[in-house]
Amino acid sequence: MEIPVVRNVLEANDKLAMVVHERVRGILTLNLISSPGAGKTSLLERTLTDLASEFRMAVIEGDLQTDNDARRVAATGCQAVQIDTDGGCHLDSNMVLKAMEHLDMSNLDILFIENVGNLVCPTEFDLGEDAKIGILSVTEGDDKPEKYPLLFNLSKAMILNKVDLLPYVRFDVERASQFARRLNKDLPIFQVSATSGEGMDAWYDWLRNAVRAKKEKGSL
């Protein structure tokens, strides 16, 4: 009895994901997924600041509790809306549709959706995005792509964050990258530090190309 119900929930979500996808026509929409504390919000803060003069961006923030992250993001001057899942472990398309009602969607170039910090459940829910971005921090261990394969299989880019901490932790970048690319052959992997700014330019170039592709072809 459990499986059919789960399937219904996913089917209902997928129908609404198509509605989201229609509404973000021409707007690059990225679903950021990681463990708690991998640095999604810090990555957004720096990206929104550095690209402020280049793109019109908005953020939908998902959290179990608190609107801390939406306030951090809004402090960059960017539109931000918080979804409080009230303990729920992932965002779904219905929540995203409701959050979009609070955003001025006209003329946006990029919509970032920061999912709940969780490497498992958010991956299973399509939010109508153009791409999932899997974020892993080097403090979490290089085995994580192997242990949480679905995310790294479905992502269109992987960000390896906190590389400024590499000297202090046991983390083999080559090993993590190999696991990820075994799941996802041509996965672009960006080694960055959202704190120091190291490596962000390659990520920004990926974003520029993705914005262009979305506007010109309607998809990545």
Add this chain to the structure above:
Amino acid sequence: MEIPVVRNVLEANDKLAMVVHERVRGILTLNLISSPGAGKTSLLERTLTDLASEFRMAVIEGDLQTDNDARRVAATGCQAVQIDTDGGCHLDSNMVLKAMEHLDMSNLDILFIENVGNLVCPTEFDLGEDAKIGILSVTEGDDKPEKYPLLFNLSKAMILNKVDLLPYVRFDVERASQFARRLNKDLPIFQVSATSGEGMDAWYDWLRNAVRAKKEKGSL
């Protein structure tokens, strides 16, 4: 329709949790919960090694994929059994009961259950344990007890791991502790590094007292 089904799943789990609880009479049973990569397995490796001559211990390892962690734990000489959740985001009591069939439970002092790396879903499932132990690493940010309150509310001890990295990250131990104790007034908080061994003695003293309480009173 969704809510009643979820409730049924939890009720079925809770009944089996009582069965688990009966079977671990006299055995301190701890459910370790954290984000992916917070260091649960490293903490276990060191604990199992340091207390090998003092206690008879066994480990049930939960993961979405791979038996890497069970192999790491077994390398300490301890009994270990792996539960592969096949993508599932938490352990439930039925999985634990099945795993226990593969363990020699006679004369055990401590049974550790290492849950799936996830700060959300595992917290909602009682596994018949005596205590949940919430593990947070300092690289994840000091806001996590506030953002994931249920775990820190329900835990009987909190381990703050990777304190050897404190000089390199922005993490206010006082702030994290205050958030946690606002949820859980007398929560013991152990600042440790499973890598360097720093601070582990206080955690071992807590374990010694808990083993004694379980044997003498049947609970903590």
